[in-house]
Amino acid sequence: EVQLVESGGGLVQPGRSVRLSCIASGFSFGDYAITWFRQAPGKGLEWVGFIRGKPYGGTTEYAASVKGRFSISRDDSKSIAYLQMDSLKTDDTAVYYCTRGPAGDPWGQGTLVTVSS
Amino acid sequence: DIVMTQSPDSLAVSLGERATINCKSSQTVLYSSNNKNYLAWYQQKPGQPPKLLIHWASMRESGVPDRFSGGGSGTDFTLTISSLQTEDVAVYYCQQYYNSPLTFGGGTKVEIK
Numbered sequence: 001e002v003q004l005v006e007s008g009g010g011l012v013q014p015g016r017s018v019r020l021s022c023i024a025s026g027f028s029f030g031d032y033a034i035t036w037f038r039q040a041p042g043k044g045l046e047w048v049g050f051i052r053g054k055p056y057g058g059t060t061e062y063a064a065s066v067k068g069r070f071s072i073s074r075d076d077s078k079s080i081a082y083l084q085m086d087s088l089k090t091d092d093t094a095v096y097y098c099t100r101g102p103a104g105d106p107w108g109q110g111t112l113v114t115v116s117s
Numbered sequence: 118d119i120v121m122t123q124s125p126d127s128l129a130v131s132l133g134e135r136a137t138i139n140c141k142s143s144q145t146v147l148y149s150s151n152n153k154n155y156l157a158w159y160q161q162k163p164g165q166p167p168k169l170l171i172h173w174a175s176m177r178e179s180g181v182p183d184r185f186s187g188g189g190s191g192t193d194f195t196l197t198i199s200s201l202q203t204e205d206v207a208v209y210y211c212q213q214y215y216n217s218p219l220t221f222g223g224g225t226k227v228e229i230k
Contacts, residue, residue, distance in 0.1 A: 035219070045159075045167065045210055047219035061217045097166055102214035103157040105178065107166035 009111030022098030030076035123222030140211035155215035
């Protein structure tokens, strides 16, 4: 069964950093892009960024709202992807999801990041 | 950026009746080299993550009931629930993955009338 599990969320102060993890299982992790999305409380879905799979160079792309503050990396030997979030703002408060591929399938349960003083 | 516009914002349909959701992209999401529309539909129930229902605009995911169907091409797409069931109450989103930034429609809330 294909599964992704996010972790690392919590309460963080504005300007600080947090790193989210996405642990994958049930598929050949290195072959796939991993995409991060987020959903602010009561709002719609927003793309954060993705990292391509090894066959496509493992390159990254980011939404304009997070570019320069967030970075995505991956450890294919452990089937884990990371979302490093720096210089956090209150607007970054959301549930963060990782998914396999750009058309997210499947989605993890998400991890809540609350940015507040 | 490709802007995705969904309509209506909400929809109340009687059990067993048809529900149709529209999604329009500001530019084509049809990739001419492979004739595929880079358009997905998701279902999100309260307190749950989104679930992929359809990709390539019309290809139903494994396990998705056949009452769900996707159609359209280029810039205009639809998601149809042919016979609404109680378990279909949810918010539905379209998303383009033709290029970055990946973008979503604003969502359509489907309820029972």
